[in-house]
Amino acid sequence: MILLPPLLLLPLPxxxxxxxxxxxxxxxxxxxxxxxxxxxxxxxxxxxxxxxxMLGLLPVEAVVPQYMKEVQMLFLGGIIVAIxxxxxxxxxxxxxxxxxxxxxxxxxxxxxxxxxxWFLSMWISNTxxxxxxxxxVEAVLDQIQPKNPDDYEGVLKTSNSRLKIHQxxxxxxxxxxxxxxxxxxxxxFDRMSVGFYLSVAYAANVGGVATLTGTSPNLILKGYVDDIxxxxxxxxxxxxxxxMVFGMPISFMCFVLVWFWxxxxxxxxxxxxxxxxxxxxxxxxxxxxxxxxxxxNRLGSISFAECMVGILxxxxxxxxxxxxxxxMAGWSTYYRxxxxxxxxxxxxxxxxxxxxxxxxxxxxxxxxxxxTLMTWKATxxxxxxxxxxxxxxxxxxxxxxxxxxxxxxxGDQLQIFDALPGWVMVMLLCLIxxxxxxxxxxxxxxxxxxxxxxxxxxxxxxxPMYLMLPVCVTTSFAFMLPVGTPPNAIVFASGRIKVxxxxxxxxxxxxxxxxxxxxxxxxxxxxxxxxxxxxxGNSTGINSxxxxxx
Numbered sequence: 001m002i003l004l005p006p007l008l009l010l011p012l013p014x015x016x017x018x019x020x021x022x023x024x025x026x027x028x029x030x031x032x033x034x035x036x037x038x039x040x041x042x043x044x045x046x047x048x049x050x051x052x053x054m055l056g057l058l059p060v061e062a063v064v065p066q067y068m069k070e071v072q073m074l075f076l077g078g079i080i081v082a083i084x085x086x087x088x089x090x091x092x093x094x095x096x097x098x099x100x101x102x103x104x105x106x107x108x109x110x111x112x113x114x115x116x117x118w119f120l121s122m123w124i125s126n127t128x129x130x131x132x133x134x135x136x137v138e139a140v141l142d143q144i145q146p147k148n149p150d151d152y153e154g155v156l157k158t159s160n161s162r163l164k165i166h167q168x169x170x171x172x173x174x175x176x177x178x179x180x181x182x183x184x185x186x187x188x189f190d191r192m193s194v195g196f197y198l199s200v201a202y203a204a205n206v207g208g209v210a211t212l213t214g215t216s217p218n219l220i221l222k223g224y225v226d227d228i229x230x231x232x233x234x235x236x237x238x239x240x241x242x243x244m245v246f247g248m249p250i251s252f253m254c255f256v257l258v259w260f261w262x263x264x265x266x267x268x269x270x271x272x273x274x275x276x277x278x279x280x281x282x283x284x285x286x287x288x289x290x291x292x293x294x295x296x297n298r299l300g301s302i303s304f305a306e307c308m309v310g311i312l313x314x315x316x317x318x319x320x321x322x323x324x325x326x327x328m329a330g331w332s333t334y335y336r337x338x339x340x341x342x343x344x345x346x347x348x349x350x351x352x353x354x355x356x357x358x359x360x361x362x363x364x365x366x367x368x369x370x371x372t373l374m375t376w377k378a379t380x381x382x383x384x385x386x387x388x389x390x391x392x393x394x395x396x397x398x399x400x401x402x403x404x405x406x407x408x409x410x411g412d413q414l415q416i417f418d419a420l421p422g423w424v425m426v427m428l429l430c431l432i433x434x435x436x437x438x439x440x441x442x443x444x445x446x447x448x449x450x451x452x453x454x455x456x457x458x459x460x461x462x463x464p465m466y467l468m469l470p471v472c473v474t475t476s477f478a479f480m481l482p483v484g485t486p487p488n489a490i491v492f493a494s495g496r497i498k499v500x501x502x503x504x505x506x507x508x509x510x511x512x513x514x515x516x517x518x519x520x521x522x523x524x525x526x527x528x529x530x531x532x533x534x535x536x537g538n539s540t541g542i543n544s545x546x547x548x549x550x
Contacts, residue, residue: 001038005029022055023404027448030397034444041444042386045393048400057400066399067392070343071223075388077346078213081309081316082124083382084353084374088305090313091120091132096296099136100289106192106267111259113137113196114203118255121207122214123313125384130204130487134494137196139291145189194501195266197494201487202258202479202509209473210251212243212320212342216387217446221472223395224450228464232536237465237529240320240342245528250473250520257512265505305358309373312349312356319345350374387443394447401451410452411459418460422532427518429453429467430474434510438484442475449475458534466531470521477513479506 006029013025026048033044048066052058085091095116102112113133121129208215212222222243226236320342324330332340353374362370401407417425437445453471454464478484480503482492491497526532 001036005032005038019057019404020406020409023057023400023406026051026055026057026400027397027406030393031448034448035440037441040386041441042389044444045386045390048393048396052396052400057404058396062399063396066395067389069223069226069392069395070341071219071226072388072391073343074213074222074341074346075216075219075391076383077343077348077350078316079125079383080350080353080374080379081313081346082128082213083378084309085124085313086128086132086382087374087378088303088309088358089299090306090309091124091128093296093299093302093306094120095132095136096292096299099292100296107263109140110196110199110262110267114199114255114259114262117200118203118207118251121204122210122251123317126204126208126215127486127490128382129207130200130490133200134197134490136292136295137200138494139295141189141193141196142291190496191266193496195262195505197491197496198502198505199258199262201485201491202262202506203255204487205476205479205485206251206254206258206513208251209254209476210244210248212238212240212247213346214247215476216384216391216443217472217475218243218247220391220394220443220446221450221468223391224398224454224468225465227395227398228454229535234535235338237535239324241323241325242528244321246469246520246525247473249524250516253516254477254509254513257516258509261509261512262505265508303358304360305373308356308358309353312352312373316345316349319349390443390447394450397447398451401455407451407455411455415459417456422462422466423518423522426467426470426521427514430470430514430517431511433471433474434477434514437475438478438480438506438510440483442478442485446472446475461534463529463531463533463535465529466521466526469525469529469531470517473517474514477510477517479509479513481506 009025009028009032012028013021029051030044030047033039033047034041048058049060049063052063053060098116098119099112102108113136117129117133120132209218212218222236222238225238229236319331322328322330323332323340323342323345354372354376356373357370358373359370401410420428433445433449449471450468453467457464457467460466476485478488482489482497482499482502484506488502492499492502521531
């Protein structure tokens with residue numbers, strides 16, 4: 001599978017003359033390797049460094065800088081701050097505090113597991129948010145699972161929380177054969193458990209699109225947009241604050257839809273009880289709540305390190321949001337134009353995490369030097385270095401696509417979609433991408449599609465972001481297969497989930513989320529980013545307007 005694709009694709013450059021064919025050969029080769037993972041996708045990202053110069057597409061001096069742009073520095077700084085949250089356990093304290101406020105009814109436990117995962121995945125990696133929440137789900141389920149009839153005492157003794165769970169699942173507790181009773185309870189419990197596990201993965205997936213640094217495809221999009229607008233002598237229209245205008249409502253709406261859909265699939269909807277917040281919990285001891293409280297109490301009082309990383313984190317988000325907001329003059333206006341980008345505060349705060357001590361009161365008998373909030377060892381172990389390489393390979397591919405004229409050719413071929421209404425075209429593309437991204441890396445597919453979407457949109461006389469935005473967000477919405485996203489793979493590895501469970505639940509969510517993305521693009525996205533109009537007016541060709549500045 002490694003040697004076969006280059007050989008099978010050779011007729012393209014051999015039979016068709018021109019740089020476009022050579023670039024097409026490279027694009028197809030990278031696409032095959034990214035989709036099949038015959039070679040690790042990060043290693044595939046390095047192929048342009050030697051392949052493009054050897055084929056005469058780009059000099060090496062033009063390829064290498066694509067691997068260290070501002071967007072990669074933004075990713076680096078943001079991930080370091082996120083790792084500092086994990087290292088000092090602030091994310092666990094946030095999650096447990098939210099769970100403490102939730103009652104023991106299944107639908108609100110479902111919400112309690114989903115909401116902190118969704119919120120934290122905006123700021124830390126989706127993988128970390130999912131990995132953090134799953135042990136809590138497991139601990140709570142262990143407390144509320146029905147007792148085996150072989151344990152007679154366990155059958156007769158039912159805790160408050162277990163009784164509430166069984167009532168919610170409409171199990172008749174009248175006298176009967178204990179084994180029949182247990183079988184019904186176990187069937188309902190297993191079904192509910194599947195819903196709880198899947199909901200954590202799905203919440204992490206939809207949470208990542210809320211912020212610019214929430215997931216890798218968002219940053220890949222920003223890198224392309226920055227270069228395209230820079231080539232036209234225009235400031236980038238995409239930064240941390242205005243991404244949230246587009247992404248946050250999508251994320252919230254999808255979160256609510258996922259919550260209701262998971263209730264429908266695994267709990268059954270009884271809207272009156274779902275909306276009756278006052279009846280969601282009763283005072284008194286419950287095994288589920290006791291488990292949560294025990295975990296919270298084990299954390300102890302909030303530490304100096306947790307306080308400091310919390311302050312640094314909130315400072316970073318504020319600096320991002322108020323750098324250049326549309327409703328007021330941002331702090332970046334005090335500097336020269338284009339001197340300050342989102343990477344500046346990200347790396348500044350990241351550096352502070354290596355400087356600020358993790359305690360103010362070291363133990364008197366401890367000879368070890370005072371540690372800092374963050375260590376390079378923790379960074380090295382948890383940093384997604386491969387993503388930096390992968391995005392660089394994508395930017396190099398985009399550069400070659402534009403320089404070779406392949407983008408012009410692709411744009412011309414895709415003008416057949418001009419006859420379709422805009423919203424139909426967006427929805428069809430998102431549906432196709434939502435299926436493809438379930439079987440391959442969302443980062444790889446986003447890297448591959450962004451230059452194509454830009455060329456296609458401009459060929460139709462529209463803002464390149466008209467297709468780039470919805471397709472980028474859709475690549476993060478892979479709900480149907482374990483290989484779709486790392487959160488999916490993590491919950492599948494728990495052993496409680498079957499592939500068909502994920503397919504049945506994920507198909508409906510995929511369709512619902514595509515509708516949300518289409519609506520967002522055609523309403524507030526189009527109004528805010530002026531998506532129906534090409535920002536630089538009439539173009540002399542896609543290649544000229546999408547030329548990248550090295």
